[in-house]
Amino acid sequence: FLHNIAVIGAGMAGLTAARALQQAGKSVQVFDKGRRPGGRMSTRANAYGLFDLGAQYFSVRDSEFARFIETFEQRGVVTRWPGVMAHIDSGRWQTRQPEHPRYSGTPSMVTLTEAMAAPLEVHSQVRITSLSHESSQWVLRDQEERVWPGFDHVIVAIPAPQARELLGSETALRWALPEMSSCWSTWVRFNTPLSMPAGVDTWDGVSFDDSPVLRWAARNQTRPGRSEGERLTLLARDDWSDRYLERDPVEIADDMVSAFRACYPEALPAVEAQGAHRWRYAQPRAPIEKGPGYRLDEEMNLSLCGDWCIDGRVEAAWQSGHRLAQALCHL
Ligand code: FAD
Structure with missing residues (x-):
C-alpha cells in the first residue's frame, strides 16, 4: 500500500x-x-520586465488536459492566446493560424506552476x-x-x-x-517597439529555418496580462547550443542578438539590456517510442x-x- x-x-x-x-x-x-517551482516553464523577472526563458506558451490537444487547463483559466492563471506566429519563406515573412488552441500563463508561465504547487508541500x-x-x-x-x-x-x-x-x-x-539537447535562451529589452516586416501587421513568435544560430524568437510583452516594452526571448538552435554550451553567457547574448539583427528585415532599436540563460537539458533528442x-x-x-x-x-x-x-x- x-x-x-x-x-x-x-x-x-x-x-x-x-x-x-x-x-x-x-x-x-x-x-x-x-x-521556484516550474523547471523549464520558468520566468526571469528583472528591472526590464518579465521574460519567459523556457516554454513561451503551450498548445492544448488532449481533452483531459483541456479540462485541467479550464480550471486555471477560470481563475485567471492562464489565458487563451491567439498569438500570431510567423515564418520566413524565401525571405518573405508570413503568418499562420494555429492548429490547436494556445495558452500562456498570466502574467508569466511560472504563474501556472506556482498555482499548481500552492496546495503541495514543496521543498x-x-x-x-x-x-x-x-x-x-x-x-x-x-x-x-x-x-x-x-x-x-x-x-x-x-x-x-x-x-x-x-x-x-x-x-x-x-x-x-534518452539523451536531451541543450538550448541557449537570450532575453533582450529594446528601447522602442520593433518596426514590422513588410506584409506583416504584427507577430508574436517567429521561427527561423535559415539562421545558423537562432531557431525561434518571441515577443514577451504581447502575451496576456503583461506590461508594455519591447522584450524578446531568442532561442538558439540545438546544434549551436550544444557547441557553445560552456561559453560565457555575456558573449552568447551578444552573438544571439547579432544573429537576430541579421535575420530581422527592419533596423532594430537600441538594446537597453540583455542576458543569456543556459538550458543544459532542453528537449529530448530522439523521437520517443x-x-x-x-x-x-x-x-x-x-x-x-x-x-x-x-x-x-x-x-x-x-x-x-x-x-x-x-x-x-x-x-
Ligand atoms: P522540467 O520542467 O525540466 O522539471 C524538472 C524539475 O526537476 C526542474 O524544476 C528541476 O529544477 C528539478 N530537478 C532536476 N534535478 C533535480 C534534483 N536532483 N533534485 C531536485 N530537483 C531536481 N513546451 C511547449 O509546450 N511550448 C513551448 O513553447 C516550449 N518552449 C520551450 C523552450 C525552451 C527553451 C525549453 C527548454 C523548453 C520548451 N518547451 C516548450 C518544453 C517544456 O518547457 C517542457 O516540455 C516542460 O516544461 C517539461 O516539464 P517537466 O516537468 O518534464 O521537466
Missing part, C-alpha cells in the same frame, strides 16, 4: 503527479533544486543527490547531506540525463533513458515521468505525470 510518496522535480510533470496523488489521499512531498532549493532503499522504504539525501526518510514510493520527474545521474547507470540502462508515457517499476516502488517520456512539450509533461499518478492510484 503506497501512502508516503516523494516526488523529485517540481516541473509540470512532477507537480501534476503530486497533485493527483494528494487528491487521491496520499501524503506527498515534492523536492526541487530550483528557487525548494533541495537537490536530491542519492536514493537508497532501507528497511523496505526509500531514503533521500540532498546536497547538504540532509536525510529525508520514510517514503513508500519515489517518483523521479526530472530530465532523463539527470535521472540517469541520480539513479546510476544500471537502472538507467534498463529504462533506456510509444509506451504508457511513464516508467514504473512496481517491485522497486520507483517511477519516472517527464516530457521526455512522450514529447518535448508542456502538454506531454502533464500527460506523463497524469498517467503515472493514475497507474499508482491503482496499485
Whole structure:
C-alpha cells in the first residue's frame, strides 16, 4: 500500500503527479533544486520586465488536459492566446493560424506552476543527490547531506540525463533513458517597439529555418496580462547550443542578438539590456517510442515521468505525470 510518496522535480510533470496523488489521499512531498517551482516553464523577472526563458506558451490537444487547463483559466492563471506566429519563406515573412488552441500563463508561465504547487508541500532549493532503499522504504539525501526518510514510493520527474545521474547507470540502462539537447535562451529589452516586416501587421513568435544560430524568437510583452516594452526571448538552435554550451553567457547574448539583427528585415532599436540563460537539458533528442508515457517499476516502488517520456512539450509533461499518478492510484 503506497501512502508516503516523494516526488523529485517540481516541473509540470512532477507537480501534476503530486497533485493527483494528494487528491487521491496520499501524503506527498515534492523536492526541487530550483528557487521556484516550474523547471523549464520558468520566468526571469528583472528591472526590464518579465521574460519567459523556457516554454513561451503551450498548445492544448488532449481533452483531459483541456479540462485541467479550464480550471486555471477560470481563475485567471492562464489565458487563451491567439498569438500570431510567423515564418520566413524565401525571405518573405508570413503568418499562420494555429492548429490547436494556445495558452500562456498570466502574467508569466511560472504563474501556472506556482498555482499548481500552492496546495503541495514543496521543498525548494533541495537537490536530491542519492536514493537508497532501507528497511523496505526509500531514503533521500540532498546536497547538504540532509536525510529525508520514510517514503513508500519515489517518483523521479526530472530530465532523463539527470535521472540517469541520480539513479546510476544500471537502472538507467534498463529504462533506456534518452539523451536531451541543450538550448541557449537570450532575453533582450529594446528601447522602442520593433518596426514590422513588410506584409506583416504584427507577430508574436517567429521561427527561423535559415539562421545558423537562432531557431525561434518571441515577443514577451504581447502575451496576456503583461506590461508594455519591447522584450524578446531568442532561442538558439540545438546544434549551436550544444557547441557553445560552456561559453560565457555575456558573449552568447551578444552573438544571439547579432544573429537576430541579421535575420530581422527592419533596423532594430537600441538594446537597453540583455542576458543569456543556459538550458543544459532542453528537449529530448530522439523521437520517443510509444509506451504508457511513464516508467514504473512496481517491485522497486520507483517511477519516472517527464516530457521526455512522450514529447518535448508542456502538454506531454502533464500527460506523463497524469498517467503515472493514475497507474499508482491503482496499485
Ligand atoms: P522540467 O520542467 O525540466 O522539471 C524538472 C524539475 O526537476 C526542474 O524544476 C528541476 O529544477 C528539478 N530537478 C532536476 N534535478 C533535480 C534534483 N536532483 N533534485 C531536485 N530537483 C531536481 N513546451 C511547449 O509546450 N511550448 C513551448 O513553447 C516550449 N518552449 C520551450 C523552450 C525552451 C527553451 C525549453 C527548454 C523548453 C520548451 N518547451 C516548450 C518544453 C517544456 O518547457 C517542457 O516540455 C516542460 O516544461 C517539461 O516539464 P517537466 O516537468 O518534464 O521537466
